[in-house]
Amino acid sequence: MDVGQPSATPLAVVAPRRARFRGLLPWLFLAPLLVPLALFVYWPLLHTFFLSFVRWNLQPGVPMEFVGLANYDGVLASTLFADAAWNSLIYVLAAIPLKVLLPLPVAVFIWSLGTAGGWYRTVLFLPTLISFVIVAVVVGWMLNPIAGHVAALLANVGGGFGNPLASPDGAIVTIILLSGWKVFGFNVLLYLAGLASIRRDLIEAMRLDGASDWTILRRLIWPLLTPTTFFVLIATVIFSLQQVFTPIDILTEGGPENGTTNFFYMVYQLAFRTFDIGRGAAGTVLLFGLLLVITLIKLRALDKRVHYQQ
Amino acid sequence: MTRVTRAALLRRALPAAIGAGLLPAPAVRAQAPIEITYYHWQTGVAGRSLRGLLDAFQAENPGVVVRDIFKQSDQITAEIQSVVAARRPLDVAQVLGRNVLFIQANLPVVPLDEDRAAGEWLGRFAPNFLGLGDRGGRPYAMPHSFGTPVAYLNLDLLAQAGITTPPATWADTIAAALAVRERTGRAGIAHIQTGNRDYGVMTLVLANGGRYLSPDGRRALFNSPEGIEALQLWGDLVARHRVHPVANDQQLTAAFRAGQLAIHVNTSAGLQPAIAGAEGRFRLGIAQYPTFGAKPRRVPSSGAVMMLFSPEGPRRAATLRLFEFLSRRDIANRWSRETGYIPLSAEPLADPAMARYVEETPLVRPTIAQMPDTVSTDVWAPNGAVEAQTEVSNLVSALWAGRGTAADLVPATVARIDAILSRLNPA
Amino acid sequence: MAPAPIAFGRPWRVTGHILCLALCLSVVAPLVLVLGTAFKPANEIYDLTPWPQRPTLANFARLLNETDFVLYLWNSLATTFLRVAGQLAIAVLAAYAFARWRFTGSTFVFALTLGAMMIPHQLVMIPIYIMIAELEWFDTWAALIIPNLAMPFAVFLLRQHMMSFPKELLDAAEMDGAGPLTALWRVMLPNLGPAVAALTIVLSIDCWNEYFWPLLVTDTPGARTVQIGIRQFLEENFEDFGALMAGVTVASVPVLAVFFVLQRRIMETFVASGLKG
Secondary structure: OOOOOOOOOOOOOOOOOOOEOOOOHHHHHHHHHHHHHHHHHHHHHHHHHHHOOEEOOOOOOOOOEEOOOHHHHHHHOOOOHHHHHHHHHHHHHHHHHHHHHOHHHHHHHHHHOHHHHHHHHHHHHHHHHOOHHHHHHHHHHHOOOOOOHHHHHHHHHOOOOOOHHHOHHHHHHHHHHHHHHHHHHHHHHHHHHHHHOOOHHHHHHHHHOOOOHHHHHHHHHHHHHHHHHHHHHHHHHHHHHHHOHHHHHHHHOOOOOOOOOOHHHHHHHHHHOOOOHHHHHHHHHHHHHHHHHHHHHHHHHHHHHOOOOO | OOHHHHHHHHHHHHHHHHHOOOOOOOOOOOOOOEEEEEEEOOOHHHHHHHHHHHHHHHHHOOOEEEEEEEOOOOOHHHHHHHHHHOOOOOOEEEEEHHHHHHHHHHOOOEOHHHOOOHHHHHOOEOHHHOOOOOEOOEOOEEEEEEEOEEEEEEHHHHHHOOOOOOOOEHHHHHHHHHHHHHHHOOEEEEEOOOOOOHHHHHHHHHHOOOOOEOOOOOOEOOOOHHHHHHHHHHHHHHHOOOOOOOOOHHHHHHHHHOOOEEEEEEEHHHHHHHHHHHOOOOOEEEEOOOEOOOOOOOEEOEEEEEEEOOOOOHHHHHHHHHHHHHHOHHHHHHHHHHHOOOOOEOOHHHOHHHHHHHHHOHHHHHHHHHHHHEEOOOOOOOOOHHHHHHHHHHHHHHHHOOOOOHHHHHHHHHHHHHHHHHHHOOO | OOOOOOOOOHHHHHHHHHHHHHHHHHHHHHHHHHHHHHOOOHHHOOOOOOOOOOOOOHHHHHHHHHOOHHHHHHHHHHHHHHHHHHHHHHHHHHHHHHHHOEOOOHHHHHHHHHHHOOOOHHHHHHHHHHHHHHHOOOOOHHHHHHHHOOOHHHHHHHHHHHHOOOHHHHHHHHHOOOOHHHHHHHHHHHHHHHHHHHHHHHHHHHHHOOOHHHHHHOOOHHHOOHHHHHHHHHHHOOOOHHHHHHHHHHHHHHHHHHHHHHHHHHOOOOOOOOOOO
16 A cells, blocks of 8 residues: 555545464463453453352352342342333433534544644543542532522522432433533543544645545544544443442432432442342343443444544 | 470460460450451541540450451441451441341351340440340340431521521421521521431431331331321422422531521531531531420431451450440440540430530530430341332432322332332242 | 644634633533632631632641541552553553454454453452452552553553554564564554553543542551542541542642643644654
């Protein structure tokens, strides 16, 4: 492939064909990753998988009782399950426009400002630095219907202020917006890193060819950003339920009326509020399985549309 | 035998003899110090107070070392569970009242009357704090760090509304809250929620003379006239009288400290922060928990007990001595004075130091006066508590939103709770 | 510094600025509250103006006196540094293997790596805890560092960037006699500056703000980290916003420093005339 050749046609890009490598070398490179992965990630998962089929309180000397699928049934038949599942869907779907799509044009804009964009970049990233616990506490304070800042501001203007956290719909919207606020700058940073790796001479070449900025965006920048976009999409969906855990725990405890709970939070409650090892393990396995299926589907659907080589 | 050998024999025999109980020993004199491991969540002022007490215990028992480990209160039960699973040493732990049944069902707790003198030293506590954790007639828990709900008052706001005497009954309290709302526009009252409103409901129901849960925690008993009336009261405060804001505990506490709330029913353990927050802003008052008309006052305690886990042997003996030490009236009173937890001994004021303290600190008097009316909390069964508590929370939300009366909603909720608990706790 | 790569027309620029300013405002407002409250005396905390009338350092003083803050800071700094270094090294090697070569089992192993991202760590805590107990790693830095060395997130991100890198340059280097490690170190890595910088920042923050796991594996103050120290201090004072904000402010300073040092690297682009190295 001829590098640096100016071209007015879109670059034809496919995933590079790599020769099949025989030999141990790749495995040597992978070993430092695979050892901790096996020991500290997959072994506990297997252990948890095993625990999901027994009724046992983990105490040495106490016999385990094999109960088959009873724990799974306990999770799926729980009165919390329907709401947790439905809300999980909402969290995941809402995360995509807010955390995957919106940061992209913001990143491109900041990139277009060159050095001057540094301020925006820095300020937007600040929420990532602060622990979410504090953010949740501060937001709870700001939204305090009696003594909070929003209430005071609205009172000055003559309006009243109900508590958005008091209604199920208001609460989940608040949590979603809060979680979006927290990771927005981080995703912008990821896109900026992706933009930074685009070779300038290609842009110059297209410009010399008379392409407008919009054409450059559409034909060059967007395709070359797809690896990063792909990454952000996958990571966001995988972590979407976990990312809202802290605000749920601090502000709403899953309520009001199950309005903000999700499957992750539900399993957490089972495992750590009532120490129900069996159901907690079954829930964990179910959650893992669900995320696995979703990610595989996305991988299948999207990997072909990701452009790697420039 | 040479002298040396005989001495060596004696040296080995003596500790064994003490350990076997053949020789009495006021303090353990082992060759290596016995280390007791104590898991708790006391930090800051309370943490220092605890360490002070433990040091005093060590001074009295040379040869015993107490290693205290701090873990956050909402993690500590999971931690204890992990510790036992991993076979790490565990002798004594601070256990939240609501987790007692779970711990008993799942972890190797040891009944306290392994020490034959337990009856005597447990008897030092006021009787209405004992009983939590009893099983098969044997005691498993020693009361340790309790609070009860009291009414914190913003005396300035109340004065502005024309209220100069602290309200005593719920009727008075509602009237005061309404006056505050009408004459100052501020919120009148807020009631403690904790545990997703579970504790709040329990407090109201018990105060009205009703019952909340069955002793084994498997059935909800508040589908009674008293329970329904209590829940309706809370619903009315929000939906009908509109004097109680809808917010979580943290927000309500912040509102009170900011001087925007006239009456805050909260745990007595929050006294010190309340005093600090009110300083320079408003005059703080404390009143006992409101009564339902002429009914006797009844409030649940909330807090933690100490439970014993040591395996048999010198560690268990040493730990039981620690329990005994902490049960002494002067020690328990010192603990109460330094931390703000209620003094749990029978007749705490018989101790002159305590009497002086109460004299000098008028704000603790209502809590002390309320002690004889305090009962143990009800505890949920080991499995299904999350679902059951969510049902309670949803019930309260519905009442606050005015979506029905308690008489309509409570029976269905109780039926659902019973179904959940019986399914997950097969007899 | 090179001029901006592309430029937008006026109306788009204005819209862009308005949007960014609004976002920045939403960020700054709560943070001003945090900072202002940290310096407020106890009886001003619930006043609505975010900044103190009579600023005081009392909250910071209390935090430093009542906790072993300097020790916690040291523990956090050292373990974060070691852990991030380890995570980066491991991730770079693994990502290189995935991006550079096709070999039997590579898809499967990559899927396993991705899969690890889906295992919610809090929920598998107890088996890991039992392992740590058997290894007797409690209260050691090993427990804070080693279980988290495999960071699938990092591997995935680097792999994406590496796959965008022109393969020909690596082939050329290897034909010149460079071994794969040299090719990685000399050719690929210098051009991954932005990605590595972003990743370093992220991994550092992730380690620094970690709370759940250190709480579990440290029992004594000797090994405690900053977040645990703050939460412990606040266990009793959870309503004490002044101390809370002071703690947060102090705890955020080191990560802020890391961010400032590295963030410029993220905007670096290839020099127009060619790639580095």
